[in-house]
Amino acid sequence: MIFNEKFETMKLEDLKNLQSERLRALAKYVYERSPVYKKRIDESGYCLSDIKTIDDITKLPFTTKDDMRDYYPFGLFSMDSSKVAEFHVSSGTTGNPVVSGYSKDDVDLWGEAAARSIGAAGGKAGDIIQVAYGYGLFTGGLGLHYGALKFGCPIMPMSSGQTKRQIKLMSDFKPRILACTPSFAMYMGEEAHSLGFKPENISWEIGIFGAEPWTTAMQNEIDRSLGMLATDIYGLSEITGPGVAQECHLRQGLHIWSDVFYPEIIDPKTDLPVKEGELGELVITTLTRTGMPLLRYRTRDLVSINNEVCACGRTAPRISKIQGRTDDMIVIRGINVFPTQIEYALLQVEESLPNYQIIVDRADKGLDTIEVQVEIDQKFFSDEIKGIEAVKQKIKKSIEQTILVGVNVKLVEPKTIARSEGKAKRVIDNRKI
Numbered sequence: 001m002i003f004n005e006k007f008e009t010m011k012l013e014d015l016k017n018l019q020s021e022r023l024r025a026l027a028k029y030v031y032e033r034s035p036v037y038k039k040r041i042d043e044s045g046y047c048l049s050d051i052k053t054i055d056d057i058t059k060l061p062f063t064t065k066d067d068m069r070d071y072y073p074f075g076l077f078s079m080d081s082s083k084v085a086e087f088h089v090s091s092g093t094t095g096n097p098v099v100s101g102y103s104k105d106d107v108d109l110w111g112e113a114a115a116r117s118i119g120a121a122g123g124k125a126g127d128i129i130q131v132a133y134g135y136g137l138f139t140g141g142l143g144l145h146y147g148a149l150k151f152g153c154p155i156m157p158m159s160s161g162q163t164k165r166q167i168k169l170m171s172d173f174k175p176r177i178l179a180c181t182p183s184f185a186m187y188m189g190e191e192a193h194s195l196g197f198k199p200e201n202i203s204w205e206i207g208i209f210g211a212e213p214w215t216t217a218m219q220n221e222i223d224r225s226l227g228m229l230a231t232d233i234y235g236l237s238e239i240t241g242p243g244v245a246q247e248c249h250l251r252q253g254l255h256i257w258s259d260v261f262y263p264e265i266i267d268p269k270t271d272l273p274v275k276e277g278e279l280g281e282l283v284i285t286t287l288t289r290t291g292m293p294l295l296r297y298r299t300r301d302l303v304s305i306n307n308e309v310c311a312c313g314r315t316a317p318r319i320s321k322i323q324g325r326t327d328d329m330i331v332i333r334g335i336n337v338f339p340t341q342i343e344y345a346l347l348q349v350e351e352s353l354p355n356y357q358i359i360v361d362r363a364d365k366g367l368d369t370i371e372v373q374v375e376i377d378q379k380f381f382s383d384e385i386k387g388i389e390a391v392k393q394k395i396k397k398s399i400e401q402t403i404l405v406g407v408n409v410k411l412v413e414p415k416t417i418a419r420s421e422g423k424a425k426r427v428i429d430n431r432k433i
Contacts, residue, residue: 003119003151004112007259008314015315018259019054022287027051027060030293033078036071037061037295054262057285062271062296065098068238072096077292079103084291089137090237100139100237103291107146110240113257114147117246120255120314121231122206123177125152130170130204132180132188133211134160134422139241140211144179147243153177160184161421163191174203182209182218182230183424186354189225190415199227208233210242212423213322213340217347218354219251232321238297239284245319253306253318260288263317264296265305268326279304281326282319300326330360330427332368337403339426342372345402351380351391355417360429368431371408372399378414 002008010018027048030037040061041048050059067076073096074081084101102110123129129148133140141159148155156175158166166188170178178185185207192202204226210233222230234254235242245256256263265280266273274280282299303319310318324338331337339358346352353375361369372395380391388411396409 001119001122001124002313003116007257008116008255008316010259010315012309012315015259016054019262019287020052022259023054023057023262023285024048024051026285026287026293026295029290030078030295034076036067036076057262057264057296058273060285060295062283062298063294064298065238065300068098068100069096073099074101076294077101079291086142087137088139088237088241090139098238101291102240103289106240106289106291109260109288110143110243111146111150113235113240113243113260114143115151115243116147116257117208117233117243118144118147118151118153118177120246120248120312121177121208121233122229122249123151123153127153127177127206128156128173128175129153129177129179130156130158130166130173130175132158132160132166132178132184133242139235139237140181143235143241143243144208163188163421164195167192167195167197170203171197171201176203177206177208178204178226178228179208179233181211181420181423182207182214182222183212183420184422185209185222185226185230186218187419187421189222193225199225202226202228204228207231208242208246210234213324213338215340215344215347216321217344221347221354234319234322236299238294239286239299240289244284248310248312248314250310250312252310253320255310255314255316256319258316260286262287263305263319265303265319268300268302276307277304279320279323300328302326328427330358330370330429332360332370332405335403335405337370337405341403342399343426345399346372346374346395348398349395351376352395353377353414355414355419356426357417358427360427360431362431369408370405371410373410373412373417375414375417376411381413 046059085104086102088100090098131144135141207230219230231247234245245254247254262285264283268281282301282303286293302323306318329336355375357373359371392409
């Protein structure tokens with residue numbers, strides 16, 4: 001279902017004109033209201049009169065997560081904090097947290113974007129949606145909540161955790177849509193099967209999963225395990241939480257609502273645009289936010305973009321699934337490795353389950369090592385050491401052919417690796433670097 005036909009199917013020429021109009025207004029707005037952006041625009045050598053069309057966006061300065069930490073808590077706001085409707089804080093382990101301020105109009109925009117996303121995933125007004133993202137400072141739960149209210153979906157505001165209760169209420173309330181992290185969806189699938197549920201007994205038909213990178217192979221496994229259509233949603237609290245981009249039912253990329261979130265894909269080393277279809281860093285400008293609008297925010301997420309009109313009728317460009325992040329790469333002996341590459345390799349091997357953990361360490365001689373702990377189906381465990389060793393070598397070969405780095409593989413029984421009811425912690429890096 002298309003929620004907002006005017007904007008979701010807008011002609012490309014009209015869309016570009018709208019983006020240009022909004023960029024001019026945004027540049028003027030932040031120049032007048034944000035001392036940080038006024039200073040940076042003045043230092044750039046350009047002035048507001050140089051911003052005529054959306055193509056002039058490259059004349060504006062980048063914004064980074066470090067900027068948000070440096071100007072903590074309200075230094076990047078474009079309105080007084082007393083007029084902000086909501087504050088949200090993204091997770092982090094070092095330095096100041098990243099604070100984002102939403103005006104009342106921004107909250108309404110957030111609901112609009114999430115409502116478009118529910119429709120793109122295949123939702124219909126009246127569908128019950130089970131929201132199992134965390135509520136609170138994390139933007140996941142509230143984002144889908146606001147979107148469902150606007151879309152007309154009755155809401156089960158479960159938040160994260162309480163797995164068995166989630167499954168019981170699914171069985172009782174019969175929600176058609178499940179919204180949570182993909183790793184939690186996998187976990188609930190395991191628990192549902194252990195409680196005797198089969199895919200045909202599970203009411204969820206549509207999954208709206210995000211907040212962590214996941215592969216197409218894992219998506220297909222969720223489809224099979226839960227008997228649903230699993231779709232990918234993208235968002236970040238700095239921009240506007242979940243709903244920045246969403247897969248439609250065709251799953252040929254995530255539609256990014258570019259009338260309000262203008263995307264660029266750049267080479268993270270040169271800061272220059274890459275060609276359409278090439279992998280690069282996603283940069284987003286919030287064309288209509290008022291509480292804390294951001295110019296050219298560097299997400300650090302690596303994606304490609306497709307500007308062709310989708311067969312679903314939407315003209316919004318489509319970004320690929322996140323292929324990794326420029327700041328969560330594991331550098332092993334000079335080679336860049338992303339956890340999603342290892343996940344992809346594991347899911348090519350029938351014996352392995354999609355639950356794993358990567359342990360990075362440094363040996364006494366300074367050599368970096370990777371151990372991949374992998375759960376395998378109980379039926380593949382054998383009393384014969386030769387059989388277990390064959391499985392281990394098969395998995396090892398698949399990973400090494402994918403990442404081009406030698407790894408140690410440790411096979412463990414199902415449910416040995418700790419489960420997550422939020423974002424899965426895939427990597428433990430014990431190196432002191």
